[in-house]
Amino acid sequence: MTTLLDLQDTRRGxxxxxxxxxxxxxxxxxxxDNSAMSLADFHGQKVMLHIFASW
Amino acid sequence: xxxxxxxxxxxxxxxxxxxxxLVIEQHPERTQLFMQWKQMNWSFMVDPFNLxxxxxxxxxxxxxxxxIIQAVQPRLDRAEEFIDLFVNQSFxxxxxxxxxxxxxxxxxxxxxxxxxxxxxxxxxxxxxxxxTQLNEAITVSQQALAIQEDDRTHFNLGVIYRMRYDSxxxxxxxxxxxxxxxxxxxxxxxxxYIWRRRIQQYGPRLDKPYPFYDWIPTAREAIIxxxxxxxxxxxxxxxxxxxxxxxxxxxxxAQDNPDxxxxxxxxxxxxxxxxxxxxxxxxxxxxSVRVHITLRPNDEAHWNNEVDDTVLWVxxxxxxxxxxxxxxxxxxxxxxxDETRQFELELRSLSDLATGQHSITAxxxxxICEDVNGICLYxxxxxxxxxxxxxxxxxxxxxxx
Numbered sequence: 001m002t003t004l005l006d007l008q009d010t011r012r013g014x015x016x017x018x019x020x021x022x023x024x025x026x027x028x029x030x031x032x033d034n035s036a037m038s039l040a041d042f043h044g045q046k047v048m049l050h051i052f053a054s055w
Numbered sequence: 056x057x058x059x060x061x062x063x064x065x066x067x068x069x070x071x072x073x074x075x076x077l078v079i080e081q082h083p084e085r086t087q088l089f090m091q092w093k094q095m096n097w098s099f100m101v102d103p104f105n106l107x108x109x110x111x112x113x114x115x116x117x118x119x120x121x122x123i124i125q126a127v128q129p130r131l132d133r134a135e136e137f138i139d140l141f142v143n144q145s146f147x148x149x150x151x152x153x154x155x156x157x158x159x160x161x162x163x164x165x166x167x168x169x170x171x172x173x174x175x176x177x178x179x180x181x182x183x184x185x186x187t188q189l190n191e192a193i194t195v196s197q198q199a200l201a202i203q204e205d206d207r208t209h210f211n212l213g214v215i216y217r218m219r220y221d222s223x224x225x226x227x228x229x230x231x232x233x234x235x236x237x238x239x240x241x242x243x244x245x246x247x248y249i250w251r252r253r254i255q256q257y258g259p260r261l262d263k264p265y266p267f268y269d270w271i272p273t274a275r276e277a278i279i280x281x282x283x284x285x286x287x288x289x290x291x292x293x294x295x296x297x298x299x300x301x302x303x304x305x306x307x308x309a310q311d312n313p314d315x316x317x318x319x320x321x322x323x324x325x326x327x328x329x330x331x332x333x334x335x336x337x338x339x340x341x342x343s344v345r346v347h348i349t350l351r352p353n354d355e356a357h358w359n360n361e362v363d364d365t366v367l368w369v370x371x372x373x374x375x376x377x378x379x380x381x382x383x384x385x386x387x388x389x390x391x392x393d394e395t396r397q398f399e400l401e402l403r404s405l406s407d408l409a410t411g412q413h414s415i416t417a418x419x420x421x422x423i424c425e426d427v428n429g430i431c432l433y434x435x436x437x438x439x440x441x442x443x444x445x446x447x448x449x450x451x452x453x454x455x456x
Contacts, residue, residue: 028100055267
């Protein structure tokens with residue numbers, strides 16, 4: 001049976017985050033209004049977090 | 056990211072999934088324009104300092120309803136399968152959850168003068184404070200560096216310098232200081248892709264993986280065609296940030312030196328302040344640099360726009376090639392103006408060039424007027440571009456190799 005772990009791209013292993021751990025508790029400015037934003041704001045929801053740049 | 060957006064529209068509309076962005080860019084508002092273009096309405100956080108210590112982007116992470124990471128870098132080519140599993144699986148809350156790693160981002164003055172505490176405070180001032188607090192952020196970050204020198208503190212200080220350069224409180228050396236500290240960060244950790252990209256954003260075309268912001272004109276056209284107003288940018292990308300990468304250095308020859316005999320009177324005061332930033336400031340022979348030259352009228356002067364454009368001429372120097380010797384910047388709007396004028400050029404060193412400090416000379420010609428009703432003059436200002444050539448061994452040492 002296929003699991004989530006089977007569907008990961010393992011070619012780039014240089015990631016500090018590990019499956020099974022909490023995502024770090026970080027508070028950063030929201031791009032829209034500079035208000036404080038954190039992943040805790042989405043507690044209770046399944047989240048796809050995309051860390052990226054527009055370049 | 057648009058791939059994930061397209062693959063997940065149904066579960067998002069059914070409230071089974073939420074997308075959140077975290078943008079690692081010096082100017083995160085550019086991402087707002089990108090998102091508008093791609094019609095992706097995710098909330099996103101901005102992290103110009105790379106506080107999560109990412110070593111590459113993009114990176115997608117699936118996080119369950121309890122805040123636990125369930126997958127890192129799920130495969131986009133199997134997105135449908137992944138999303139189906141993720142949204143339909145129930146995840147148990149951990150019985151004895153480990154404490155989450157915390158990142159300090161609140162601007163509270165540290166009581167302990169440790170490098171970490173000072174660096175965190177400097178970042179918080181820059182992230183959460185207003186532009187008037189960038190001076191303090193720089194001072195505090197310098198104090199952190201004096202206690203402990205590492206790649207992260209150098210990178211952070213570079214980000215703050217560039218923030219001040221882009222602010223109303225800009226000081227002459229801010230951009231060159233940003234490049235210096237980003238270069239130091241990369242010297243400490245040459246494998247950090249984020250450190251490298253921040254320098255490449257302003258660097259030479261031979262060292263660019265791609266044009267960073269060439270998508271912006273296309274995005275604006277598409278947004279306007281939809282009848283929307285493009286998200287405005289307070290700092291427009293320019294020059295190096297648009298430039299296409301190149302594989303072979305392209306040097307244009309046979310251009311005319313506009314003042315070969317040095318007959319134009321020099322701006323001895325000077326009425327124009329010139330700032331020169333070389334990216335990167337140190338190279339190995341055979342490599343190239345991008346040079347950013349900024350000209351700004353001082354408080355007693357303004358440009359005269361009723362005559363020819365401002366000119367930059369790069370003198371031929373043994374051991375070096377310029378992409379172009381002759382550059383111009385068009386005049387501003389109106390009869391007079393006092394805007395900043397910027398030239399960007401590329402220089403390539405020949406592979407047999409000696410190690411040590413080199414100077415490439417150039418000069419600018421411009422029409423400038425003194426004071427409001429003062430005299431208008433045509434003046435020349437000589438400029439010196441400093442570049443250090445390292446030995447290949449020296450580079451290896453700096454790269455930690």
